[in-house]
Amino acid sequence: MNGMAQEKIIFTGPVGAGKTSAIAAISDVPPVRTDVACRGEERAIKDTTTVAMDYSYIQLDDGRRVHLYGTPGQARFDFMWELLTRNGLGLVLLINNDHPEPLRQLDFYLDAFADFIRQTGVVIGVTRMGIADRARLDDYQARLFERGQVYPVFEIDGRSGDDVRILVQALLAVLTI
Amino acid sequence: MSNEAELRISPVGLDATGHKVLQVVLALLGDEDGIRCALLDADDASGHLVIVDMDSQQGRSVFPGLSSGQVKLLLGGPPASGRNIVSLAKPVHVNALRDMLLKICRRMQVQLDASLHDLKAPAAAPMPATDDTAPAAAPDLLTILSNARREGSVLALAIDGDELVLVNGATRAFAALREGAEERLFAVGPEQLACRQIDEADFESRTHGRTLGALDNLLWQCAVHAEPDRLPAGIGDETPVRLKAWPNFTRQGFRNDYFRIAAALARQPASCAQLVETTGLDRRSVVGFITACNAVGLLVALPPEGADPEKVTPLHKAATPERRGLLARLAQRLGLAQA
Ligand SMILES: Nc1nc2c(ncn2[C@@H]2O[C@H](COP(=O)(O)OP(=O)(O)OP(=O)(O)O)[C@@H](O)[C@H]2O)c(=O)[nH]1
Ligand SMILES: [Mg+2]
Numbered sequence: 001m002n003g004m005a006q007e008k009i010i011f012t013g014p015v016g017a018g019k020t021s022a023i024a025a026i027s028d029v030p031p032v033r034t035d036v037a038c039r040g041e042e043r044a045i046k047d048t049t050t051v052a053m054d055y056s057y058i059q060l061d062d063g064r065r066v067h068l069y070g071t072p073g074q075a076r077f078d079f080m081w082e083l084l085t086r087n088g089l090g091l092v093l094l095i096n097n098d099h100p101e102p103l104r105q106l107d108f109y110l111d112a113f114a115d116f117i118r119q120t121g122v123v124i125g126v127t128r129m130g131i132a133d134r135a136r137l138d139d140y141q142a143r144l145f146e147r148g149q150v151y152p153v154f155e156i157d158g159r160s161g162d163d164v165r166i167l168v169q170a171l172l173a174v175l176t177i
Numbered sequence: 178m179s180n181e182a183e184l185r186i187s188p189v190g191l192d193a194t195g196h197k198v199l200q201v202v203l204a205l206l207g208d209e210d211g212i213r214c215a216l217l218d219a220d221d222a223s224g225h226l227v228i229v230d231m232d233s234q235q236g237r238s239v240f241p242g243l244s245s246g247q248v249k250l251l252l253g254g255p256p257a258s259g260r261n262i263v264s265l266a267k268p269v270h271v272n273a274l275r276d277m278l279l280k281i282c283r284r285m286q287v288q289l290d291a292s293l294h295d296l297k298a299p300a301a302a303p304m305p306a307t308d309d310t311a312p313a314a315a316p317d318l319l320t321i322l323s324n325a326r327r328e329g330s331v332l333a334l335a336i337d338g339d340e341l342v343l344v345n346g347a348t349r350a351f352a353a354l355r356e357g358a359e360e361r362l363f364a365v366g367p368e369q370l371a372c373r374q375i376d377e378a379d380f381e382s383r384t385h386g387r388t389l390g391a392l393d394n395l396l397w398q399c400a401v402h403a404e405p406d407r408l409p410a411g412i413g414d415e416t417p418v419r420l421k422a423w424p425n426f427t428r429q430g431f432r433n434d435y436f437r438i439a440a441a442l443a444r445q446p447a448s449c450a451q452l453v454e455t456t457g458l459d460r461r462s463v464v465g466f467i468t469a470c471n472a473v474g475l476l477v478a479l480p481p482e483g484a485d486p487e488k489v490t491p492l493h494k495a496a497t498p499e500r501r502g503l504l505a506r507l508a509q510r511l512g513l514a515q516a
Contacts, residue, residue, distance in 0.1 A: 007503060026511065058507065058510060058511070059510075060503070060506045060507060060510050061506065061509070061510060062506060064503065064506070066503070066507050089500065089503075089504070120496075137425050137427060138425065141422035141423065141425065142422070144422060144423075145421055145422050146283060147283070148210075148279070148283050150420050150421070150422060150423055150439075150442070150443035151423060151443070152423045152436070152439070152440075152443075153422075153423055153425075154426065154427055155425075155427040165511050165512070165513060166426075166431050168507075168511060168513070169431070169433060169436060169508070169511075169513045170436050170439075170440070172504050172507065172508050172513070173433070173436040173437045173439070173440040174440045174443065174444075175496050175500070175504055176496055176501050176504050176505070177437055177440040177441045177444060177455065177456065
């Protein structure tokens, strides 16, 4: 695959947050790794870089597809996130609660995707909640409050289709209200 | 009616231009960011936040005497650092000062506004639904639980002498003593409900080995179950309310109508009447949501102009009609209620 489709939902978050699991839980086909070309329009046309992303889709009854992309977990690709998200529908941010500093991860990803979130919307799923008691859901609520952002945040199991569908439902509510 | 503490700001040593810029910024903060601050007189350095022009004689002489608890925003002068000190280079532009004040105010409001602690610890008073025309009536379950949460009291709740649920308002926990105890409490009227104070040790010993639930969960379910047709005291149909945080729906059952109301309120403050209109949902859902959020301390009632759509910057842009169509199909495809 070269460029990216426009009807896309982006799944992002740190390494091991459950991005691949979450995409797999709601998509029509198992996610595959695909190289996505990011072409900087402002820059020279040949300035193209490829990033390996998770990819799958959900086919709608009119034949169109909503594409699901998962960003690579490492932050070293953050310079391309603006391009990867361009024209996307919205963002699903997953944070693994057993990360040593989950709230810093939350800040990092919300800041990194701030423009995209402003243009569209975000929903936050906190995964691996039972594994390490780093933060509770109200710690996430409080952090978002400090940031002045009322974003949907849920405790989920990234492997559960029902849980991921709830995330998508909240995202749709945010995007369509 | 706002139950937020007001942030007091002292301007020290600012020249005429500095004052103008500050006034413009404070007006923007009030109108667009919903943050209201009181600007103190130029010789009153007692504010929560002190804005000091370090290029002025007055600024340089007042600065060393400020208390360590006050937040100091230094304009110009040599770079400075330390606890509660931030600086901004000159010339000071409206946008830069606004961004800076926005950050500071939000941080400070977290410390200041007692009701904010509501997100983490027992504090301010969410207003329980009360019927002021019938003061003699026995308090309903929602009022009892809200009071326990506010006052940190420890209670046993019973029907017909049968104790069903223990509540600890201080630790914001509860335990059901029987299977289905919560539902039984929700189902009876205030006359049948008995509640007595118990001590913490009693709560500890009687809940030992039992699963403790979050009191806010119980309150939320109680508020939703009550399906009230009137808003909590202090909130009228036209009173704008602001949502402090997206409610924790994790174990509340998931309701698309509530998601839509939460999404609308997350976008901008609105009154019950406005929410009914923007969401197209029936008033009962909106009242239920407002009651539940109020019970768990997630709502702030604002002064009347707080919901003026012209004055509020929405968090997100609205989706185009084409996208809406696509998203509706996606909802359908995933078996979700129509968004
Ligand atoms: N216990 C638990 N395990 C989870 C949860 N979500 C995902 N996992 C598991 O966590 C591991 C990592 O999940 P992935 O879906 O691979 O995470 P990822 O975000 O794609 O990770 P990277 O691609 O490495 O960035 C897998 O073993 C999942 O099965 C959860 O909510 N709870
Ligand atoms: Mg992965």
